[in-house]
Amino acid sequence: MPELPEIEVLRRSLAPRLTGRRIERVEVFAPALREPLDRRALSRRLAGRAVTALRRRSKYLLIDVEGGSTLVVHLGMSGRLTLVPAATPREPHEHLAFQLDRGERLRLRDPRRFGVAFAAATAGLETDPHFAHLGPEPLDPPLDGAALAAIATGLSAPVKAFLMDASRLVGVGNIYATEALFRAGIHPARSVARISSGRWARLAAAVVEVLEQAIRAGGTTLNDFTDGAGNEGYFQVDLAVYGRAGEPCPRCAAPVRRLVQSNRSSFYCPRCQR
DNA sequence: CGGGCGGCCTGGAGGC
DNA sequence: TGCCTCCAGGCCGCCC
Numbered sequence: 001m002p003e004l005p006e007i008e009v010l011r012r013s014l015a016p017r018l019t020g021r022r023i024e025r026v027e028v029f030a031p032a033l034r035e036p037l038d039r040r041a042l043s044r045r046l047a048g049r050a051v052t053a054l055r056r057r058s059k060y061l062l063i064d065v066e067g068g069s070t071l072v073v074h075l076g077m078s079g080r081l082t083l084v085p086a087a088t089p090r091e092p093h094e095h096l097a098f099q100l101d102r103g104e105r106l107r108l109r110d111p112r113r114f115g116v117a118f119a120a121a122t123a124g125l126e127t128d129p130h131f132a133h134l135g136p137e138p139l140d141p142p143l144d145g146a147a148l149a150a151i152a153t154g155l156s157a158p159v160k161a162f163l164m165d166a167s168r169l170v171g172v173g174n175i176y177a178t179e180a181l182f183r184a185g186i187h188p189a190r191s192v193a194r195i196s197s198g199r200w201a202r203l204a205a206a207v208v209e210v211l212e213q214a215i216r217a218g219g220t221t222l223n224d225f226t227d228g229a230g231n232e233g234y235f236q237v238d239l240a241v242y243g244r245a246g247e248p249c250p251r252c253a254a255p256v257r258r259l260v261q262s263n264r265s266s267f268y269c270p271r272c273q274r
Numbered sequence: 275c276g277g278g279c280g281g282c283c284t285g286g287a288g289g290c
Numbered sequence: 291t292g293c294c295t296c297c298a299g300g301c302c303g304c305c306c
Contacts (some may be wrong), residue, residue, distance in 0.1 A: 077299055111285045157277060262278060
């Protein structure tokens, strides 16, 4: 669920409250999320250091600290990173926490443990295995049709799978790929080898537009997502087709259909999307 | 190398 | 009411 807009909303909500705060102590409560939690590296790189900047790459939140280290957090499916008073009791599935100066705590809750958290050197982070294979950011600079078509050159995958492939383009998951394809009027199963330049332009614009609108709406909260202060997003009310099988298409009123592609649900309007 | 698919994990929803 | 099954999906690894 957390895709680019959710992580960007999280980054913006935490940046003013976290920048300049000192991490006094690191607490690791679980042996592993999707990967083992390295207690020693987290403490050695982060304890005693003040936060200097919050950045985002793909769906990863990067928290830079003094001394040239970065805390990398991925929320997986169900992760939630929130800033609370230090005295707040531990919540269920709170696997990692950072005691900060001024009596606050940054805590990571992740019931499904699909997330990732680790500390590494800031310099050269782009060559870390988590980042080395990633494709370009869709908003920075805003994606255009020619760039998107160039990325797809020589491929034949369904366009939905292509949009969600982080080695091609980062930040777009199931919800926003589904919504961008609806806005562009393209069927999710269409091969990228059979998309005209005009449709690539529409699709690129739709991806940029839906991501930017979702950021402005505070992200999409279906089950778990909140920003760093615990606020839910409200873009879910603007979803045109995602999760709406059987409901009328907002453009033409034809019933929205559900399609399973590589074990993932897609939703589309059979009349508007070809 | 491209592309399809299973597995990881838990909570919530739905069926009987 | 309670139990069971299924499903949510980002990402990786395996396979052809």
